[in-house]
Amino acid sequence: MAYSNEVRDSFSKELDGIREAGLFKEERWIKSPQAADIEVEFPAGAEGKKVINFCANNYLGLSNHPDVVEAARIGLGTRGYGLSSVRFICGTQDIHGHLEHRLTEFLGTEDTLLFPSCMDANAGVFEAILGDQDIMIADRLVHASIVDGMRLCKAMRDTYKHSNMEHLEEKLQDHQDKRIRLIITDGVFSMDGDLAKLDEIVALAEKYDAMVFVDDSHASGFIGKTGRGTHEHCGVLSQIDIITTTLGKALGGASGGCVSGRKELVELCRQRARPYLFSNTVAPVIVSGAIKVLDLVSATTERRDKLEWNTKFWRDGLVKMGLDIKAGDSPIVPVMLYNAKLAQDMARDLYEEGIYVVGFFFPVVAKGQARIRTQLSAAHDQHHLEKGLEAFAKVADKYGILGKSKKEIKEMYGL
């Protein structure tokens, strides 16, 4: 079929529909390395604006750490730019093996396999280990990449209400006739910032003979006393059967992900997971940088401790000024606004005040649950947080929502 004018028009109309629904996403060009202070060109062609970044996954501030950059540079010099191969043909260097070994040690598992991203890890892992006699029971708020991975797997699917252990228990009882039951959850939920109750989940898994899968992308490197993740925080290190996580957030922020866990399951991924088998190896420069990141996070907890302090300061500040936030301990702090337009308008005004945040609304979050998701970093210093709080107070006051409850905001702006 030729790309005729009619075909072009039909696609253009689809794009118009996305714009009309207020769902059109525009990229903002950042003209500096990732950091607390960044320079942004927005809208396109505008002069660069210096803003404080409160929406990066740069939790530990390692995305542009000089030691990581230098390690990446050395990797580039000694192992080259690319490998032009998938892993199992001629794409595995010694450093890939070293990084997998280091991740296994850090996560407290039995074995690890690198993927080009955690999205790829999640896309491949379920299909590699489960069959049509098995059941996947997922928390209803798991990340989109898990949903996609579950779609690609022949096993049956079910869900439980978000973090609702009674509901999960009912589902485990319902599915006792299946060969394998796999409980699937995020460690830290990316939109709400709350932590999975992994201690209770592991206990239920033992009671009902199930396995546990955790995507710890928003936790690896900083949740838990030594930053190993949600399983450390919940006291269940070595009891999670499968962990997927990313190198693209706290652990350097470049790219790459992994499946880590029981050695037989990891080996099945090495044999069968399609994103591993059919996409290129992780580039040497990324692998070298990630090994240095693990050196840094294993040597000291200084950065995750600072992040913890920043998180508390920020959460306390928002609550004191009278904003409605999702309670929790993680550096993902959603400011609840419920109305999609209010979230967009406030994010725009905050940008004018030099604070870079983004409004989230349906379908990214449930209808009537619009919010501005703020994210803390160890790269933030107290003056960044103070300026951020000042801006939030000013903008929230403009919209008259300080001290207002969900019900009151709903009455003022609708859902």
Next chain:
Amino acid sequence: MEEYKKAILEYVIKEYLEDDEDEEITYDTELISGGIVDSFSMVSLKRFLENKYDIQIPDADASPEAFDSVDKIAALVVRFKQA
């Protein structure tokens, strides 16, 4: 029919609404297109209908359109009860 609708609505509220949710669901509320029930969670609804009403709903009939409101689900149950 009314009896089916009542039982289905009760199940939908118990199974799909979070405890702190103040959303109201009626017989014609859009469940799938309204974002209340996602496609994965439909599985438990289908299982509930099959067990409660002793019917078998083929996957082809358990479409998001057919499950999009309590009204439509009740109509589906009636159709399979009669079959």
